[in-house]
Amino acid sequence: MTGTLRDAPVTQGGSGESPADYEAVIGLEVHAQLLTRSKMFCGCPATYVDAEPNDNTCPVCLGLPGTLPVINRRAVEYTVRTALALHCEIPDFTKFDRKNYFYPDLPKGYQISQYDLPLSRDGHLEFSLDGRRVRCGITRVHLEEDTGTLHHAGDVLQSATSSLVDYNRSGVPLMEIVGEPDLRSAEEAREYLVRLRQILMYIGVNDGNLEQGSFRCDANVSVRPRGTETLGVKVEIKNMNSFRAVQRAVEYEIARQIAVLGGGGSLHQETRGWVEARGATVSQRSKEQAHDYRYFPEPDLAPLVLGAEFVEEVRRALPELPEARAARLVEQHGIGEYEAALLTATREEADSYERIVAAGVSARLAANWLGNEVMRLANAEHRPLTESGLGEDGLVALLRLVEAGTVNTTTAKALLEELYLTGGDPAAIVRDRGLGQVSDTEALGALVDAAITANPKAVADFQAGKETALQPVVGHVMKATRGRADARLVNRLLRERLSG
Numbered sequence: 001m002t003g004t005l006r007d008a009p010v011t012q013g014g015s016g017e018s019p020a021d022y023e024a025v026i027g028l029e030v031h032a033q034l035l036t037r038s039k040m041f042c043g044c045p046a047t048y049v050d051a052e053p054n055d056n057t058c059p060v061c062l063g064l065p066g067t068l069p070v071i072n073r074r075a076v077e078y079t080v081r082t083a084l085a086l087h088c089e090i091p092d093f094t095k096f097d098r099k100n101y102f103y104p105d106l107p108k109g110y111q112i113s114q115y116d117l118p119l120s121r122d123g124h125l126e127f128s129l130d131g132r133r134v135r136c137g138i139t140r141v142h143l144e145e146d147t148g149t150l151h152h153a154g155d156v157l158q159s160a161t162s163s164l165v166d167y168n169r170s171g172v173p174l175m176e177i178v179g180e181p182d183l184r185s186a187e188e189a190r191e192y193l194v195r196l197r198q199i200l201m202y203i204g205v206n207d208g209n210l211e212q213g214s215f216r217c218d219a220n221v222s223v224r225p226r227g228t229e230t231l232g233v234k235v236e237i238k239n240m241n242s243f244r245a246v247q248r249a250v251e252y253e254i255a256r257q258i259a260v261l262g263g264g265g266s267l268h269q270e271t272r273g274w275v276e277a278r279g280a281t282v283s284q285r286s287k288e289q290a291h292d293y294r295y296f297p298e299p300d301l302a303p304l305v306l307g308a309e310f311v312e313e314v315r316r317a318l319p320e321l322p323e324a325r326a327a328r329l330v331e332q333h334g335i336g337e338y339e340a341a342l343l344t345a346t347r348e349e350a351d352s353y354e355r356i357v358a359a360g361v362s363a364r365l366a367a368n369w370l371g372n373e374v375m376r377l378a379n380a381e382h383r384p385l386t387e388s389g390l391g392e393d394g395l396v397a398l399l400r401l402v403e404a405g406t407v408n409t410t411t412a413k414a415l416l417e418e419l420y421l422t423g424g425d426p427a428a429i430v431r432d433r434g435l436g437q438v439s440d441t442e443a444l445g446a447l448v449d450a451a452i453t454a455n456p457k458a459v460a461d462f463q464a465g466k467e468t469a470l471q472p473v474v475g476h477v478m479k480a481t482r483g484r485a486d487a488r489l490v491n492r493l494l495r496e497r498l499s500g
């Protein structure tokens, strides 16, 4: 009975329908700035985060009369690289178009984008989620330019007293990746974004920064009665600048739409903004007021004919993608799938792992340390292994000491933590401080005997069949050696003595 009550309230309507009677349909549009040195159509620097307002501008990206755009070859290459990584087709012939609208951050009064003949189309992105495969179609990947940014003085939610415009971002190469409405839950939407961002970073075209907006996402969400094929009324959600925000916004929007429909209401096509503080989407504008962009071919740019040779050259230069790399690591090194996914999260981490294994450390030991201790330190210290005091060579040296049994795991973990910050030669430090593992049977034997005498109750409990009672006795020996004893040997010696 309580289960029924808990399942019901979202709909609130008299129709008797529950959220389970509806299916969500989600399609994502991602805008990703390309990591080129210069802007899309001029020679201004494309990086602007630390620049003074309007420093990175010229007559072209300020949209002054009489200027002409020149296509950035690298931006075309990066877009094609992305399209190929997403299994898209690359048409022979492509062109740029003008998308006309007025806004203060758009100095020309139009954006150069691509309309009917984009650089690529018909790809897909496939990934695993909760043990099943999800395949999302990619409608197109096309190339355009970013706008400037507006800075509002005063209270934005009330009325701004003044607004300032910065054109440093104006004309930065921007790639739009349009996904098919193939996603069915907020979790799938989030995972799609995580994987897409990972691929863009792997192939070196985007820095994946959601907070700074170099990787940003809009979501189109609709719901329909389960089992039907017709698409419901679509709502576009904007203003999400974290994976968590995307998941929450989509979840909220699905529940809101189901509640409206379940209550007998109807939805209309609109754009809604995600308001993090309220945990809700709010209406921004309805589709009736949406712009008519009056697209037409950009008259200042000749159409692009890429040629099969160019496309093949870009294809050949594609690096191994994260999923394929994880699968290879499982195959080649016998590590677990979860471990492999962790180790290939970024290209840098995967490179580190493979270099450490190539240096002779056992693949499993390296996977274990990189996937646990090293990853924890890298997150805590906000710097990867390669930028730590220890570095890859230091870690290799440390893991060799572990493999050789020179130090035990406890000592090695303490050393890792220290050397990650300060750096230093692990072997020399172990020697100088006398941290070497005590694995001398005779010396340990004496300590084991002393530990048995000092812990009569634990010993009696162990002999009565309580396995865990041995722990404090082992602990006694570890303490006596300042953590340096070979724990496995101590265990063996203890058991030999106690089993009589």
Ligand SMILES: [Zn+2]
Binding pocket: 039, 042, 043, 044, 056, 057, 058, 059, 060, 061, 062, 171
């Ligand atoms: Zn410029």
